[in-house]
Amino acid sequence: DIVMTQSPDALAVSLGERATIHCKSSQSVVYSSTNANYLAWYQQKPGQPPRPLIYWASTRESGVPDRFSGSGSGTDFTLTISSLQPEDVAVYYCQQSYSIPWTFGQGTRVEIK
Amino acid sequence: QVQLLQSGSGLKRPGTSVKVSCKASGYIFSMYAMSWVRQAPGQGLEWMGWINTMTENPTYAQAFTGRFVFSLDASVTTAYLHISNLKPEDTAMYFCARGNDKGEYDYWGQGALVTVSS
Numbered sequence: 001d002i003v004m005t006q007s008p009d010a011l012a013v014s015l016g017e018r019a020t021i022h023c024k025s026s027q028s029v030v031y032s033s034t035n036a037n038y039l040a041w042y043q044q045k046p047g048q049p050p051r052p053l054i055y056w057a058s059t060r061e062s063g064v065p066d067r068f069s070g071s072g073s074g075t076d077f078t079l080t081i082s083s084l085q086p087e088d089v090a091v092y093y094c095q096q097s098y099s100i101p102w103t104f105g106q107g108t109r110v111e112i113k
Numbered sequence: 114q115v116q117l118l119q120s121g122s123g124l125k126r127p128g129t130s131v132k133v134s135c136k137a138s139g140y141i142f143s144m145y146a147m148s149w150v151r152q153a154p155g156q157g158l159e160w161m162g163w164i165n166t167m168t169e170n171p172t173y174a175q176a177f178t179g180r181f182v183f184s185l186d187a188s189v190t191t192a193y194l195h196i197s198n199l200k201p202e203d204t205a206m207y208f209c210a211r212g213n214d215k216g217e218y219d220y221w222g223q224g225a226l227v228t229v230s231s
Contacts, residue, residue, distance in 0.1 A: 107158070
């Protein structure tokens with residue numbers, strides 16, 4: 001199984017400042033035939049299901065604010081919130097869909113400092 | 114609009130079983146796989162597996178073989194998760210989620226909370 005490891009586990013950032021979350025996979029999640037990284041990011045607020053933010057490592061889902069961006073390739077990925085807003089307080093998960101089982105990172109909790 | 118509406122939440126006694134439903138609407142049911150994801154209280158997301166909505170073939174994560182069964186009824190565009198011989202450690206929120214060709218879950222059910230306690 002591919003193990004997904006996020007860092008840090010929790011992050012406190014001032015409003016308007018940048019939040020950066022890292023996700024590392026135990027093996028590459030890029031399909032060589034398409035050069036696509038099968039890595040997605042989700043946001044989960046208390047009492048809600050996860051909301052998809054990013055797919056293919058860097059493509060924003062429709063309706064996701066452009067302060068959210070994803071980057072990386074192979075085994076190392078980053079989710080950046082460029083200017084933290086109050087509504088961004090949540091837990092963020094990365095997930096690989098390169099191979100079964102589709103595994104999630106353990107989550108990173110983002111709070112306001 | 115696409116919706117996944119779940120039912121089946123409740124308090125269950127150890128040793129009994131539960132069936133969680135996931136009613137899909139707003140899209141062609143057979144064109145997208147359906148997955149199940151577990152979230153224990155205060156914990157992260159755990160991929161349970163998926164079911165091919167065209168062939169009805171299920172695939173289970175290793176931790177979910179034996180007591181967990183995925184099924185579906187395409188005539189009512191509903192996927193099911195059946196858990197038998199419930200244990201207290203099965204207490205969790207169970208989500209259904211639609212998987213797309215980009216490898217992401219683009220729509221999620223609201224979750225079904227199953228609590229196992231005597």
